[in-house]
Amino acid sequence: MLPKNLQVARHMQHGTSLAAVHPIGFATRFTPHTMATTASASARTRTAPKAVPKSATKAPTATTATTATTTTMLTITSKNYSSWSLRGWLVTRFSGLEFAENVLPPDDPSTRAEILLLSSSILVPCLTHDGIKVWDTLAIAEYLNEVCPKAGLLPADAKARAHCRAISGEMHSGFSALRSSLPMNLSGHFPKFKIWSRAQADIDHICSIWRDCLDTYGGPYLFGKQRTLADAMYAPVCTRFATYDVKLDAVCADYCTLMLNEPEMKEWFSAAKAEKIDNIDELDVEF
Numbered sequence: 001m002l003p004k005n006l007q008v009a010r011h012m013q014h015g016t017s018l019a020a021v022h023p024i025g026f027a028t029r030f031t032p033h034t035m036a037t038t039a040s041a042s043a044r045t046r047t048a049p050k051a052v053p054k055s056a057t058k059a060p061t062a063t064t065a066t067t068a069t070t071t072t073m074l075t076i077t078s079k080n081y082s083s084w085s086l087r088g089w090l091v092t093r094f095s096g097l098e099f100a101e102n103v104l105p106p107d108d109p110s111t112r113a114e115i116l117l118l119s120s121s122i123l124v125p126c127l128t129h130d131g132i133k134v135w136d137t138l139a140i141a142e143y144l145n146e147v148c149p150k151a152g153l154l155p156a157d158a159k160a161r162a163h164c165r166a167i168s169g170e171m172h173s174g175f176s177a178l179r180s181s182l183p184m185n186l187s188g189h190f191p192k193f194k195i196w197s198r199a200q201a202d203i204d205h206i207c208s209i210w211r212d213c214l215d216t217y218g219g220p221y222l223f224g225k226q227r228t229l230a231d232a233m234y235a236p237v238c239t240r241f242a243t244y245d246v247k248l249d250a251v252c253a254d255y256c257t258l259m260l261n262e263p264e265m266k267e268w269f270s271a272a273k274a275e276k277i278d279n280i281d282e283l284d285v286e287f
Contacts, residue, residue, distance in 0.1 A: 088125025
């Protein structure tokens with residue numbers, strides 16, 4: 001459980017709740033797996049690897065959650081708790097590269113330490129492709145941009161590309177207060193959550209980044225009409241904002257709603273709901 005000084009900050013008193021900006025809303029509980037697909041999301045259907053149920057028995061080794069026959073493997077962990085697994089999975093899906101999932105059990109001590117930010121080296125997600133192993137989400141994205149250049153993971157324009165790398169890198173290395181006080185937890189919902197002042201500063205900065213990108217490149221995604229690395233990097237933040245009932249301005253709330261209704265996100269939410277794991281108590285409490 002986090003220190004008490006992370007639990008007692010003042011809740012944000014202004015802005016718009018995600019529940020109020022879209023007819024599908026989040027109602028009284030964050031249940032993204034039940035959301036209806038928006039018009040913009042339904043226009044972009046993608047073929048997903050078919051998942052097969054994991055064994056109900058806990059195993060010390062990973063399980064392969066797909067029937068796809070491919071030489072490409074993405075190693076991830078808990079879909080309920082692991083924001084880095086989500087980022088790596090999204091950027092690989094956005095690339096169009098077919099892959100199988102190697103799902104590490106979240107109750108494994110090393111995996112649990114990474115989820116709780118106690119590990120000195122985050123080795124999940126990890127992509128194996130044609131005998132090449134790449135870990136770290138940014139490294140995976142750069143690799144995929146080379147092998148799948150038509151996917152547009154990075155913008156074609158040099159200035160926009162530099163901007164995309166910069167804000168993706170900022171998400172990669174920054175916002176520690178947000179990460180620690182609002183951990184990703186898709187099964188949880190904490191209305192009227194009291195947000196620590198430093199976490200609020202991170203939220204304000206993220207919203208400033210989003211507004212700048214949406215204004216500069218015209219939306220609906222951060223760099224225009226094409227989903228990029230940046231959208232994959234900030235997608236877990238959208239889930240955090242919904243889980244902890246963070247009040248947002250209309251522009252940022254609309255962007256969150258768009259991302260939460262992407263077909264890939266709905267697929268991830270569905271798998272997270274079906275995940276058979278013991279709760280990680282440190283991430284399943286209202287601070």
